[in-house]
Amino acid sequence: MNQIERETMDFDVVIVGAGPAGLSAAIRLKQIDPDLNVVVLEKGSEVGAHILSGAVLDPGALTRLMPDWKERGAPIRTEVTSDSFLVLGEAGSVRIPAWPMPRLMSNHGNYIVSLGNVCRWMAEQAEALGVEVFPGMAASALVMDGDRVAGVVAGEMGLSHDGTPGPGYEPGMELRGKYVFIAEGVRGSLAKQLIQNYDLSAGHEPQKFGIGMKEIWEIDPARHKEGTVVHTMGWPLGRNAGGGSFIYHAENNQVYLGFVVHLNYENPYLNPYLEFQRFKHHPAIAELLEGGKRVAYGARAISEGGWQSIPKLTVPGAVLLGCSAGLVNVPRIKGSHNAIQSGMHAAEAAAAAIAAGREGDELVEYEDALRSGPVADDLKRVRNVKPAWSRTGMVGSLMLGGADMWFASIFRRNFLRTWKHGKTDAAATGKAAKFKPIAYPKPDGKLSFDRLTNVAFSFTNHEESQPSHLKLKDPTIPIRVNLPEYAEPAQRYCPAAVYEVVEDASAPEGARFVINFQNCVHCKTCDIKDPSQNIVWTTPQGGDGPNYPNM
Secondary structure, three states, X not given: OOOOOOEEEEEEEEEEOOOHHHHHHHHHHHHXXXXXXXXXXXXXXXXXXXXXXXXXXXXXXXXXXXXXXXXXXXXXXXXXXXXXXXXXXXXXXXXXXXXXXXXXXXXXXXXXXXXXXXXXXXXXXXXXXXXXXXXXXXXXXXXXXXXXXXXXXXXXEEEOOOOOEEEEEEOOEXXXXXXXXXXXXXXXHHHHHHHHHOOOOXXXXXXXXXXXXXXXXXXXXXXXXXXXXXXXXXXXXXXXOOEEEEEEEXXXXXXXXXXXXXXXXXXXXOOHHHHHHHHOOOHHHHHHHOOOEEEEEEEEEEEOOOHHHOOOOEEOOEEEOHHHXXXXXXOOOEOHHHHHHHHXXXXXXXXXXXXXXXOOOOOHHHHHHHOOOHHHHHHHOOOOHHHHHHHHHHHHHHHHHHHHHHHHHHHOOOOOOOOOOOOXXXXXXXXXXXXXXXXXXXXXXXXXXXXXXXXXXXXXXXXXXXXXXXXXOOOOHHHHHHHHHHOOOHHHXXXXXXXXXXXXXXXXXXXXXXXXXXXXXXXXXXXXXXXXXXXXXXXXXXXXEOOOOOO
């Protein structure tokens, strides 16, 4: 293909991603200097379309950003009124009392929210300050000026299956900035490039991940208790994998029902999606959902590595924010407050640098602030919970991790110091010969659903004439390596039925690997869990993917 000529637009700061991190950065930049030229690029069809979170929001960082958020009409109204923690067995449960828990685990003063709706509201606040917000603009490539990140390419549309320009091709634009903020969320394609190209993980533990799946249910008003928060561990995962669930009673008789599976599981036959569906048949959950209806579904990877897995956050001209940096507090199941705080730190560093006449250098002040401020305080105290679970299991994590959190809360240091994570989640996958296939019950269509039926409730759409955004480094590996060695786990770990192994006598190995990219909900699990690290998630054209209404 000939060199593509693109128009160029110049800004002071280019922000990739209209999540809580990117939007808080944009707002803070304009609060500091209204004359700054700031743009936010969002690959979803609208702000919030690709946002999926539990979510119970700790409003502390938002209050620091906008103390009058209530007066501004923020969609943050359902305060937590009840907070409980259950360990499930197959037929019953044991409630863990609140008193042994460190105070940091309490949800008192927090709110059950749709994070997508919060981001829609934050985008309105940003635009009112003069920020340009461009939805449907997928940032597909970095613009480099030597070693410096000088901008991004966004808005390329109309490529044909083979990657060449189609009849309605639009080359997109180069949006250049004095600084570029990467706030794509977990395992974003540009963040992944920066981490690899600049070796930002050197000296840090590998990032760890979970897959979070969520359904929104409208339930019988008699069973609905607005403000109730329930978290569970145990059944049905048992020893097969770490993880648990959340049940949040939101407004309008809706319940946010979610299930998280840690992606460091060994058994390649494990199917996280079907574990979620089986979970809903537990007597306590089935009783809650009886007579209700599921109205939305989605899935998203979650960064779980915590403090020791945060990479170096700066390169010349660019920084990583929010979940691109891995700022989720795993035991609290919260990351939005740290994402907002990271956006504020980055904005303050960039505004000061621009005022001093700088551009394109490393914003080391941002990383210094993040590693010494509220985010550090939040993550350091819980740093050993995830590795303790990986080493000792659920019970050991509750005891050891809980004791370490208590010690850190009192003495401001961890008696376990800093435990390591070890293997990546991909490397943790075991060979199929060591395990037996898991017999999952067939979804009943009332409480549990097959993947394709549920994907329809994510309102996902991709233009099918474009190239697949799910790339294989070596197209032969799925059938030649992953199928005989790992029973090709992509068939099971994907929560959207994107990957299939189809018998085909005419194929060299007797089977074909099929990628149904149009089903993809952009969770990034394949990019994380593929044992051969052969699948690369890239962004499709702007506006494509899920269209979550109020996740």
